[in-house]
Amino acid sequence: MPTPTKGPRLGGGPAHERLMLNNMATSLFKHKRIVTTETKAKRLRPVAERLVTFAKRGDLAARRRVMTQILDKGVVHELFTEIAPLVAERQGGYTRITKLGYRKGDNAPMAVIELVLEAVNPKPKTNKAKLVNNVATAGAAASAAAAEVEAVEEAAVEAEATEAASAEVVETPAAEEVAEAPAAEESAEAEEPKA
Known part of the structure; x- marks a missing residue:
C-alpha cells in the first residue's frame, strides 16, 4: 500500500x-x-x-x-x-x-x-547525438587536444630523426667513394712514373 x-x-x-x-x-x-x-x-x-x-x-x-x-x-x-x-x-x-x-x-x-491492455510498440531508436555537458567535456576535450598535439609533435620528431638517419646513411657511402677516388688516382699516378 x-x-x-x-x-x-x-x-x-x-x-x-x-x-x-x-x-x-x-x-x-x-x-x-x-x-x-x-x-x-x-x-x-x-x-x-x-x-x-x-x-x-x-x-x-x-x-x-x-x-x-x-x-x-x-x-x-x-x-x-x-x-x-x-x-x-x-x-x-x-x-x-x-x-x-x-x-x-x-x-x-x-x-x-x-x-492498458494494448500491445507495446517500442519507439524506434534514433541516431541523434546525445546532449553532453559542455563544462565537463571542455576539460576532457582540452586534454584530448593536448594529447593530439603531443602525438603530432612526437611524430614530427620521429620523422626528423628518421630523415637524419637516412641522410647519414646516404652521406656515408659518398664519403667512402670520395676517399676511394683519390686513392685510386694516387695509385694511377704512382704507376705512370714506373712505366
Missing part, C-alpha cells in the same frame, strides 16, 4: 480507505475500466499497478499476496491468467486515467480509470 497522504482519508479512517481501494481494484480487474472521481482514481492507480506487478511475477507467493487484498478468487484467477500475459512486455503504466468532466449532482470531477 502506498504511503497515505496527509489530511482526511477518502472514506473516513485508513482502514475504510484501504477496503474501498481494494474493492475498487477488484471492480477494475473484473470490468477492465471503472468510472469514479479523479481523487479516487489517482489513489487507486498505485494499488492496482502493484497488484498487476505481482500477477506478472506469477508464483504462488505473489498469488497469496494478491489474495490478501482481492478477496474474490475468480478475479484473482482472471488477473493472473488473462491480464498478466497481456501486459507481460510492458515495463509499467498498466492503468490510464482519462478525465471526464464534472458530475451533475455535486460538481465532483469525474474520471475513467482503465487497464
